[in-house]
Protein backbone atom coordinates (compact mmCIF):
# COMPACT_ATOMS: atom_id res chain seq x y z
CA UNK A 1 0.00 0.00 0.00
CA UNK A 2 1.38 3.38 -1.00
CA UNK A 3 0.49 6.77 0.49
CA UNK A 4 1.82 10.25 -0.21
CA UNK A 5 1.52 13.51 1.67
CA UNK A 6 2.81 17.01 1.06
CA UNK A 7 4.28 19.14 3.83
CA UNK A 8 4.63 22.90 3.52
CA UNK A 9 7.33 25.15 4.96
CA UNK A 10 6.29 26.75 8.24
CA UNK A 11 2.92 24.98 8.25
CA UNK A 12 3.11 23.90 11.90
CA UNK A 13 -0.67 23.78 12.16
CA UNK A 14 -0.72 20.71 9.94
CA UNK A 15 2.40 19.05 11.36
CA UNK A 16 1.54 15.50 12.26
CA UNK A 17 -1.19 15.02 9.64
CA UNK A 18 0.79 12.37 7.77
CA UNK A 19 1.73 10.60 11.00
CA UNK A 20 -1.85 10.63 12.16
CA UNK A 21 -3.12 9.18 8.90
CA UNK A 22 -0.44 6.47 8.86
CA UNK A 23 -1.31 5.64 12.46
CA UNK A 24 -4.95 5.08 11.50
CA UNK A 25 -3.99 2.88 8.58
CA UNK A 26 -1.64 0.72 10.66
CA UNK A 27 -4.28 0.29 13.37
CA UNK A 28 -6.78 -0.82 10.75
CA UNK A 29 -4.21 -3.34 9.53
CA UNK A 30 -3.90 -4.64 13.11
CA UNK A 31 -0.21 -3.82 13.39
CA UNK A 32 0.80 -4.15 17.04
CA UNK A 33 0.41 -0.98 19.17
CA UNK A 34 4.09 -1.14 20.18
CA UNK A 35 5.15 -0.90 16.52
CA UNK A 36 2.60 1.79 15.71
CA UNK A 37 3.96 3.95 18.55
CA UNK A 38 7.49 3.78 17.15
CA UNK A 39 6.37 4.58 13.60
CA UNK A 40 4.39 7.58 14.82
CA UNK A 41 7.26 9.10 16.82
CA UNK A 42 9.75 8.74 13.98
CA UNK A 43 7.47 9.98 11.22
CA UNK A 44 6.26 12.96 13.25
CA UNK A 45 9.83 14.11 13.86
CA UNK A 46 10.76 13.81 10.19
CA UNK A 47 7.61 15.65 9.17
CA UNK A 48 8.31 18.51 11.60
CA UNK A 49 11.91 18.84 10.42
CA UNK A 50 10.78 19.30 6.81
CA UNK A 51 8.42 22.03 8.04
CA UNK A 52 10.80 23.72 10.49
CA UNK A 53 14.19 23.49 8.79
CA UNK A 54 13.41 23.09 5.09
CA UNK A 55 11.04 24.51 2.51
CA UNK A 56 8.56 21.68 2.74
CA UNK A 57 8.57 18.39 0.90
CA UNK A 58 6.87 15.05 0.47
CA UNK A 59 6.22 12.09 2.72
CA UNK A 60 5.95 8.74 0.92
CA UNK A 61 4.89 5.69 2.83
CA UNK A 62 4.92 2.08 1.68
CA UNK A 63 3.29 -0.55 3.80
CA UNK A 64 4.11 -4.16 3.08
CA UNK A 65 3.18 -7.34 4.92
CA UNK A 66 6.26 -7.28 7.12
CA UNK A 67 7.42 -3.65 7.26
CA UNK A 68 6.75 0.01 6.67
CA UNK A 69 9.09 2.25 4.69
CA UNK A 70 8.83 6.02 5.10
CA UNK A 71 10.69 8.54 2.97
CA UNK A 72 10.55 12.25 3.83
CA UNK A 73 12.22 14.26 1.09
CA UNK A 74 12.50 18.03 1.26
CA UNK A 75 13.80 20.92 -0.72
CA UNK A 76 15.83 22.96 1.70
CA UNK A 77 19.18 24.13 2.92
CA UNK A 78 20.41 20.59 3.51
CA UNK A 79 22.49 19.39 6.47
CA UNK A 80 26.24 20.17 6.22
CA UNK A 81 27.30 17.69 8.93
CA UNK A 82 24.87 14.82 9.40
CA UNK A 83 26.80 13.19 12.26
CA UNK A 84 26.65 16.47 14.19
CA UNK A 85 22.93 16.90 13.45
CA UNK A 86 22.28 13.39 14.82
CA UNK A 87 23.73 14.34 18.21
CA UNK A 88 21.17 14.88 20.93
CA UNK A 89 20.93 18.57 21.81
CA UNK A 90 22.27 19.89 18.51
CA UNK A 91 19.83 22.30 16.90
CA UNK A 92 19.87 25.28 14.58
CA UNK A 93 16.15 25.99 15.09
CA UNK A 94 15.20 29.66 14.76
CA UNK A 95 14.15 31.57 17.90
CA UNK A 96 10.45 31.67 16.93
CA UNK A 97 10.49 27.91 16.35
CA UNK A 98 12.19 27.38 19.73
CA UNK A 99 9.52 29.47 21.40
CA UNK A 100 6.99 26.89 20.22
CA UNK A 101 8.95 24.17 22.02
CA UNK A 102 10.84 22.81 19.04
CA UNK A 103 14.62 22.89 18.88
CA UNK A 104 15.59 20.50 21.67
CA UNK A 105 17.76 18.66 19.17
CA UNK A 106 15.92 15.44 19.95
CA UNK A 107 14.11 14.83 16.67
CA UNK A 108 16.78 12.88 14.79
CA UNK A 109 17.73 10.92 17.95
CA UNK A 110 14.02 10.07 18.37
CA UNK A 111 13.96 8.74 14.80
CA UNK A 112 17.13 6.73 15.40
CA UNK A 113 15.74 5.17 18.58
CA UNK A 114 12.43 4.15 17.05
CA UNK A 115 13.22 2.71 13.63
CA UNK A 116 15.04 -0.41 12.49
CA UNK A 117 16.77 1.40 9.63
CA UNK A 118 17.53 5.11 9.25
CA UNK A 119 19.29 6.66 6.31
CA UNK A 120 19.76 10.43 6.08
CA UNK A 121 21.17 11.87 2.87
CA UNK A 122 21.56 15.54 2.24
CA UNK A 123 23.03 18.00 -0.19
CA UNK A 124 23.70 21.53 0.99
CA UNK A 125 21.56 24.01 -0.90
CA UNK A 126 19.40 21.27 -2.40
CA UNK A 127 17.63 19.27 0.26
CA UNK A 128 17.49 16.36 2.64
CA UNK A 129 16.01 12.87 2.38
CA UNK A 130 15.24 10.80 5.45
CA UNK A 131 14.49 7.13 4.81
CA UNK A 132 13.17 4.99 7.63
CA UNK A 133 12.09 1.40 7.97
CA UNK A 134 10.25 -0.32 10.77
CA UNK A 135 9.78 -4.08 10.74
CA UNK A 136 6.45 -5.44 11.93
CA UNK A 137 7.87 -8.53 13.61
CA UNK B 138 -7.65 7.85 38.40
CA UNK B 139 -9.92 9.42 35.81
CA UNK B 140 -9.36 12.86 34.29
CA UNK B 141 -12.53 14.18 35.92
CA UNK B 142 -11.28 13.24 39.40
CA UNK B 143 -8.08 15.16 38.71
CA UNK B 144 -10.18 18.13 37.58
CA UNK B 145 -12.07 18.06 40.87
CA UNK B 146 -9.07 17.51 43.12
CA UNK B 147 -6.93 20.24 41.55
CA UNK B 148 -9.84 22.53 40.76
CA UNK B 149 -8.92 22.68 37.07
CA UNK B 150 -10.85 24.54 34.42
CA UNK B 151 -12.03 22.37 31.53
CA UNK B 152 -11.28 24.28 28.33
CA UNK B 153 -12.32 21.59 25.87
CA UNK B 154 -12.62 17.89 25.18
CA UNK B 155 -15.32 17.20 27.80
CA UNK B 156 -16.18 13.87 26.22
CA UNK B 157 -12.76 12.65 27.37
CA UNK B 158 -13.22 13.35 31.08
CA UNK B 159 -13.64 9.63 31.72
CA UNK B 160 -10.21 8.84 30.27
CA UNK B 161 -8.00 6.88 32.62
CA UNK B 162 -4.77 8.53 33.80
CA UNK B 163 -1.53 6.63 34.04
CA UNK B 164 1.37 8.81 35.06
CA UNK B 165 2.35 12.32 34.15
CA UNK B 166 4.95 14.02 31.99
CA UNK B 167 6.11 17.59 32.49
CA UNK B 168 7.90 19.33 29.61
CA UNK B 169 7.68 22.27 27.24
CA UNK B 170 9.95 20.64 24.65
CA UNK B 171 7.81 18.89 22.07
CA UNK B 172 10.36 16.32 20.93
CA UNK B 173 11.02 15.43 24.55
CA UNK B 174 7.32 14.66 25.01
CA UNK B 175 7.15 12.87 21.67
CA UNK B 176 10.08 10.67 22.62
CA UNK B 177 9.38 10.06 26.28
CA UNK B 178 5.75 10.53 27.30
CA UNK B 179 3.66 7.38 27.61
CA UNK B 180 0.12 6.61 26.60
CA UNK B 181 -2.32 7.70 29.32
CA UNK B 182 -0.01 10.37 30.76
CA UNK B 183 -1.20 13.77 31.90
CA UNK B 184 0.93 16.38 30.08
CA UNK B 185 1.71 19.56 32.02
CA UNK B 186 2.96 22.38 29.80
CA UNK B 187 2.83 26.08 29.03
CA UNK B 188 2.74 25.51 25.26
CA UNK B 189 -0.70 26.27 23.81
CA UNK B 190 -0.46 25.92 20.03
CA UNK B 191 -1.94 23.22 17.85
CA UNK B 192 1.07 20.91 17.83
CA UNK B 193 0.41 20.24 21.51
CA UNK B 194 -2.89 18.68 20.48
CA UNK B 195 -1.24 16.81 17.60
CA UNK B 196 1.22 15.24 20.02
CA UNK B 197 -1.45 14.51 22.65
CA UNK B 198 -3.42 12.69 19.97
CA UNK B 199 -0.50 10.79 18.41
CA UNK B 200 0.73 9.68 21.85
CA UNK B 201 -2.80 8.99 23.18
CA UNK B 202 -2.21 11.08 26.29
CA UNK B 203 -5.02 11.30 28.86
CA UNK B 204 -5.23 15.10 28.94
CA UNK B 205 -3.19 18.30 28.78
CA UNK B 206 -2.89 20.79 31.65
CA UNK B 207 -1.94 24.34 30.73
CA UNK B 208 -0.27 26.13 33.62
CA UNK B 209 -0.42 29.78 34.70
CA UNK B 210 -3.93 30.21 33.32
CA UNK B 211 -2.79 29.90 29.71
CA UNK B 212 -5.53 29.82 27.08
CA UNK B 213 -5.21 27.44 24.16
CA UNK B 214 -5.59 28.58 20.58
CA UNK B 215 -9.06 28.15 19.05
CA UNK B 216 -7.96 25.48 16.55
CA UNK B 217 -6.31 23.54 19.38
CA UNK B 218 -9.57 23.47 21.34
CA UNK B 219 -11.54 22.44 18.28
CA UNK B 220 -9.35 19.41 17.68
CA UNK B 221 -9.44 18.59 21.38
CA UNK B 222 -13.24 18.52 21.19
CA UNK B 223 -13.18 16.36 18.07
CA UNK B 224 -10.81 13.83 19.58
CA UNK B 225 -12.07 13.92 23.17
CA UNK B 226 -8.70 14.67 24.73
CA UNK B 227 -9.38 17.29 27.42
CA UNK B 228 -7.45 20.54 27.67
CA UNK B 229 -7.47 21.79 31.24
CA UNK B 230 -6.06 24.94 32.76
CA UNK B 231 -4.85 25.92 36.19
CA UNK B 232 -3.76 29.17 37.80
CA UNK B 233 -0.87 27.30 39.43
CA UNK B 234 2.59 27.28 37.88
CA UNK B 235 4.38 24.13 36.79
CA UNK B 236 6.14 23.30 40.06
CA UNK B 237 2.98 23.35 42.17
CA UNK B 238 0.94 21.56 39.52
CA UNK B 239 3.46 18.76 39.14
CA UNK B 240 3.87 18.47 42.90
CA UNK B 241 0.15 18.03 43.47
CA UNK B 242 -0.19 15.51 40.67
CA UNK B 243 2.77 13.59 42.08
CA UNK B 244 1.06 13.39 45.46
CA UNK B 245 -2.13 12.07 43.86
CA UNK B 246 -0.52 9.50 41.55
CA UNK B 247 2.47 8.21 43.53
Ligand SMILES: Nc1ncnc2c1ncn2[C@@H]1O[C@H](COP(=O)(O)OP(=O)(O)OP(=O)(O)O)[C@@H](O)[C@H]1O
Pocket residue numbers: 045049050052053054074076077078079085086090091092093101102103104105106107108109128171172173
Ligand atom coordinates in the same frame (compact mmCIF):
# COMPACT_ATOMS: atom_id res chain seq x y z
N1 LIG C 1 15.19 18.39 6.90
C1 LIG C 1 16.20 19.14 7.36
N2 LIG C 1 16.74 20.14 6.61
C2 LIG C 1 17.76 20.89 7.09
N3 LIG C 1 18.31 20.73 8.31
C3 LIG C 1 17.82 19.75 9.09
C4 LIG C 1 16.75 18.91 8.67
N4 LIG C 1 16.50 18.03 9.65
C5 LIG C 1 17.35 18.30 10.65
N5 LIG C 1 18.15 19.34 10.32
C6 LIG C 1 19.26 19.90 11.13
O1 LIG C 1 19.57 19.00 12.17
C7 LIG C 1 19.34 19.62 13.44
C8 LIG C 1 18.88 18.58 14.44
O2 LIG C 1 17.59 18.07 14.06
P1 LIG C 1 16.65 17.46 15.21
O3 LIG C 1 15.35 17.08 14.61
O4 LIG C 1 17.41 16.39 15.91
O5 LIG C 1 16.48 18.66 16.23
P2 LIG C 1 15.64 20.00 16.05
O6 LIG C 1 14.67 19.83 14.94
O7 LIG C 1 16.56 21.14 15.96
O8 LIG C 1 14.86 20.05 17.44
P3 LIG C 1 13.64 19.09 17.89
O9 LIG C 1 13.49 18.04 16.85
O10 LIG C 1 14.06 18.53 19.20
O11 LIG C 1 12.46 19.96 17.99
C9 LIG C 1 18.37 20.74 13.16
O12 LIG C 1 18.38 21.76 14.12
C10 LIG C 1 18.86 21.21 11.79
O13 LIG C 1 20.04 21.99 11.94
Ligand SMILES: [Mg+2]
Pocket residue numbers: 045048049103106107108172
Ligand atom coordinates in the same frame (compact mmCIF):
# COMPACT_ATOMS: atom_id res chain seq x y z
MG1 LIG D 1 13.44 18.16 14.80
